[in-house]
Amino acid sequence: MKALNRQTAEAKSYPDKIIQFGEGNFLRAFVDWIVWQTNRKTDFNAGVVLVQPIEKGMVDVINSQDGLYHLNLQGIDKGKPVDSIEMIDVINRGINPYREFDGYLALAENPEIRFVISNTTEAGIAFDPECKFTDRPASSYPGKLTQLLYHRYEYFKGDPSKGFIIFPCELIFLNGKELKKCIHKYIDLWKLGEDFRNWFETACGVYCTLVDRIVPGYPKDTIGQIQERTGYDDKIVVKAEIFHLWVIEAPESVAEEFPAGKAGLNVLFVPSEAPYHARKVTLLNGPHTVLSPVGYLSGLDTVKECVEDPEIGKFVRKVMYDELLETLDLPKDELTQFASDVLDRFVNPYVKHFVTSIMLNSFPKYRTRDLPGLKTYLERKGTLPKGLVLGLAAIITYYRGGKRGDTDIVPADDAAILALLKDLWASGDTRKVAEGVLGAEFIWDEDLNSIPGLTDMVISMLDLIGGKGMRAAVRSILP
DSSP: OEEOSTTTSOOOOOOEEEEEEOOSHHHHHTHHHHHHHHHHHSSOOOEEEEEOSSSSSSHHHHHHTTTOEEEEEEEEETTEEEEEEEEEOOEEEEEOTTTOHHHHHHGGGOTTOOEEEEOOOGGGSOOOTTOOTTSSSOSSHHHHHHHHHHHHHHHTTTOGGGOOEEEEOOSSTTHHHHHHHHHHHHHHHTTOOHHHHHHHHHHOEEOOEEEEOOOOBSOTTTHHHHHHHHOEEOTTOEEEESOOEEEEEOOHHHHHHSTTGGGTOSEEEESOOHHHHHHHIIIIIHHHHHHHHHHHTTTOOBHHHHHHSHHHHHHHHIIIIIIIGGGOOSOHHHHHHHHHHHHHHHTOTTOOOBHHHHTTTHHHHHHHHTHHHHHHHHHHHSSOOHHHHHHHHHHHHHTTOOEETTEEOOOOSOHHHHHHHHHHHHTTOHHHHHHHHHTOHHHHSSOGGGSTTHHHHHHHHHHHHHHHOHHHHHHHHOO
C-alpha cells in the first residue's frame, strides 16, 4: 500500500485562486469536488489553499498527503447505481493560522487569489467582541477574514480590482449578509476606517449561498475495500452521495468568473436563494437534526437505519410530513415530492451516514433548522409539534453523556454549552434542566421558556425518556 502524495500519485498543479476556511469532510466532498470538476471541464484552472479555522484540525494530515485525497461518490443516478472513486487534486496546501499567522496574511498579497469560501459550521459566523485586531489570529472566522481583507487592502493600496468574491457555505439563512454584518462590526470595533469600509463594500462581494449534499465523511466501514481499489493508504478519504446542489445569490458577472454551471454542475446563480433555503433546511436538515439523537438513543447508528426502523421511521415521517412540511409556503405537491426525494436520499444503500456525525453542534443546528418550524407550527396550528419537541428533549438527553450500552456518549459542542448541560444535569432535576436549557439566551438569542407549553412538554419528555427509554417516548407521540 503506497502513501498518497504528489511523488507517488499523478496529479495536476493549479495556481492559488481560492482561499478556503475549513478543511473538513463537507468542503472536500462538495466545494473542492466542484472546483475539480470545473477545472476539468472549463479553463477555470483554480487551486485551493485551506485555512484551518480553529486551533486543532486536519491541516497537518492534509499536508502530509500534499492535499490529495479520494472521494467516493455513491448513489443512484438516472436509475443506475454509481460507486465511483476519484482522486481530488485541487488542494495545494493547508495553513494553520495559529502557528503560521504571517503565512496566513501573506495569502492576501497574492494578486491571483480571487475567491474566499468557508464552512465553519452554523456557529462559525459570529461576532466576538473579545477579538482584537492584534490577535494572531482573531478567534472568530469573521475576525480572521477581516484581518485578511485589511491586509489585502493595505498591500494593494486600495486597488478596487483586488477585492475578493466571498461564498460562505455555513448553513444559516442569508449567510452572506450575516458574515458581512460581522465584518462591519469588526471594522467599527477595530477602527479600520471609512476608506477600508468603502473598499470592502465596492471591491468585494459577499454572497448568500445554499449547499446540499449528504456527506457521511470518512468511510471507516469500507476503508479497506477503498484502499484496495485505489492502491493508496489515504487517511482522509471522504464518502458522499452523488446528489449535489449549490445555490448562489449573485449576478451573472460572478457566474462568469466561477464557471461551475458551464461544467454541467448543479450550481445555480439566482436572484434569491430564499425559497431553496427554506425548503432544504426545513425538510432535509431539520429532520436530520432530530432523527439523529432520537435514533441514536434508540440503538440505531445510521440515518438509513432510522428511516427504515418501524418506529423511528414513523417518527421521521411525522416530523417531515405532519410538522415541518406544514410550516412552508411553497405548493403542497412540490413540497411533498421534495420530502419524498429526501427520504430516498436518506435510505441511499451506498451511504452509511452515522448519526453521531450529524450531532456535532446540535443546539446551534436545532436553533437554525427546527426552532423556526416549531414556532410557525404553533402559530398556525395552536399546538406544539410533538415530534420536534421530542427531538429537542433527545438532544438534551444526549448531552447528558453517560453510556449507550458499552459505548461512551461524548457530545461535541461549544465549551459553554457543554458546561451548562453538565451543571444542569448534575442537579438531577429535569425541571431545572429544561428551564436552564430553554432559558440559555446565549444559545437561542431568546428565552424559550416564554413559548407557551414548551417547558412543560420538554420536562414530560425528558422524564419519559429517562424513565422508560427513547422508544417509549417515540411511541407516545405516534398515532
